[in-house]
Structure formats: C-alpha cells, structure tokens
Amino acid sequence: MSDVDLKFGHKRLIFRIQRREFRMNFENSDQLPPTRPPAIRADSVERFSRVSKDFAEAIARNRPVELKGSGCPVLVEGKRDASALRKFGFSGEIEILNRGWDQSKIVAYLYESYGTRNTVDQGPSVILLMDWDRTGGRLQSRLRKRLNALDMKVDESLWHSLVKNMKPEGRTVESLHSHAGALNPMIRDHLFPLGNRTDI
Numbered sequence: 761m762s763d764v765d766l767k768f769g770h771k772r773l774i775f776r777i778q779r780r781e782f783r784m785n786f787e788n789s790d791q792l793p794p795t796r797p798p799a800i801r802a803d804s805v806e807r808f809s810r811v812s813k814d815f816a817e818a819i820a821r822n823r824p825v826e827l828k829g830s831g832c833p834v835l836v837e838g839k840r841d842a843s844a845l846r847k848f849g850f851s852g853e854i855e856i857l858n859r860g861w862d863q864s865k866i867v868a869y870l871y872e873s874y875g876t877r878n879t880v881d882q883g884p885s886v887i888l889l890m891d892w893d894r895t896g897g898r899l900q901s902r903l904r905k906r907l908n909a910l911d912m913k914v915d916e917s918l919w920h921s922l923v924k925n926m927k928p929e930g931r932t933v934e935s936l937h938s939h940a941g942a943l944n945p946m947i948r949d950h951l952f953p954l955g956n957r958t959d960i
Contacts, residue, residue, distance in 0.1 A: 807925040812943050814921035815848055816950035818887055821878075821915065822852040830880040832915065834887040835870065835903070837896065841889075841933035847940045848947060857890075857899070867906045876911045884913035892923040893931040 823829020833853035836842055842854040857866060874885040888903060890896040900919060907914050922936075929939055936943075 804928070808939075808943055809946055811921050811925045812946035813950050814918045815943065815947045818889075818915070818918040819849050819851075819947065819951065821881070821883070822850050822854075822887065824852050825880055827851065830878050830883070832878050832881075832883070832885065832887055833870075833874060834889055836889050836933055837891060837899070838934075841891075844934050844937040844940075845889075847937050848944065849951075855886075857903075863903070863906065867903070867910065870907065871910050871912060874912075877913060884915035886912065886914050887918065888914040888916050889919050889922075889933060891932040891934075892919065892927070896932070897923075 818834070821830045821832040822834055823831070825831040829852060831852055833855050834845060834850060835855045835857060836845065837856070838858045839856060842856060845854055855870065859866075861869070870886055876885060877883070878885050886907065888900060888907070890900040890903070892900075900916070904914055904916065926936070926939075930936065
C-alpha cells in the first residue's frame with residue numbers, strides 16, 4: 761500500500777493505492793478521510809480525467825446565458841438520462857428524445873427552437889448525447905444525419921469521449937450517475953480555470 765499526492769488546479773488530492781484501486785481524499789490534508797470516498801481503479805484515473813474535461817466543456821456550453829453560459833441544449837434519450845446529467849451540474853435545457861414524438865417531429869422541433877448555430881458562441885446548436893451501446897450508437901448516427909441535413913451542427917465531443925473512455929464503466933448516460941462522486945471533483949477543477957464556478 762502506498763500514497764500518491766496529486767494536484768488538480770487548486771486542490772490537492774491524496775490517493776491511497778490498495779488492491780489496484782485509488783482511494784481519494786478530497787480534503788486538503790495528508791490524512792485519509794474517515795468515511796470511504798468513491799473508489800477509482802488505478803487504471804481508470806487518466807480516463808476519468810479526460811472525460812471530466814469534456815464534461816466541464818459541455819456543462820459550460822449548456823449553462824443558461826444569464827449564468828454566463830452558451831444556453832446550448834443537450835438531447836438525451838430519456839428522463840433518467842436527464843436526471844443523471846443534473847447530478848453532474850448541467851443547469852440548462854435538457855431535451856428528451858423519448859417523449860412520444862416521432863424522430864421527424866423531434867428534429868423539426870430542435871431546428872425551430874435552436875436554429876442551425878448557437879447564437880451565443882456560434883458553435884453547434886445542440887449537444888447530442890445518446891447512449892453508447894449499439895442502439896444508442898445507431899440513434900446518435902441517425903439523429904446526426906437528420907440534423908446535419910437541415911444544416912444544424914451538433915456537438916458530439918462529450919459523446920465521443922464517453923465512447924472512448926467509459927465503456928468499462930457502462931454504456932448508458934443513466935449509468936454515469938454512479939460515478940458522479942468520483943468525476944465531480946475533477947469536473948469542478950476543469951470548470952474553475954474557465955471561470956465557471958458551480959455547485960456540483
């Protein structure tokens with residue numbers, strides 16, 4: 761068993777390596793916390809760090825304009841996916857695909873509501889975030905093609921990051937909520953340098 765001392769932004773984290781897992785101490789002290797913090801496997805720390813950066817960028821784009829965000833909506837499959845994103849600090853619009861409408865009506869609604877480009881940052885007008893299992897991948901591809909056909913640009917950077925880095929932990933947006941305790945401190949550290957303090 762050994763300790764590893766890392767710095768993320770302004771916080772100092774103490775990790776204890778034991779049985780190939782990191783035990784994280786979120787306080788600025790050399791003592792391990794009395795309660796058991798979220799465990800991150802040793803081989804997952806780098807992947808979680810990459811995903812947390814993409815989460816921070818998506819949270820900043822999703823944040824309402826009055827809170828100095830871009831007001832870019834996120835499109836997810838269902839209500840549980842939206843609930844999982846709220847645990848990570850998404851505070852703007854989250855649109856739900858499974859609302860009883862066919863895809864043509866959803867695509868038309870997104871086009872009419874959000875246009876082809878985000879009016880604040882001139883980037884993509886929608887963050888597209890389906891699950892990254894086989895069905896979700898097909899949905900992601902189909903929706904991208906239909907939105908692109910209307911000249912709507914979509915932001916898929918978070919989805920690509922999740923596909924690449926989070927497959928061992930799950931293949932659905934809903935499954936991410938169980939990793940919120942481990943990811944949120946890393947997400948906060950990426951948001952602070954961007955000047956986007958949040959209460960996640």
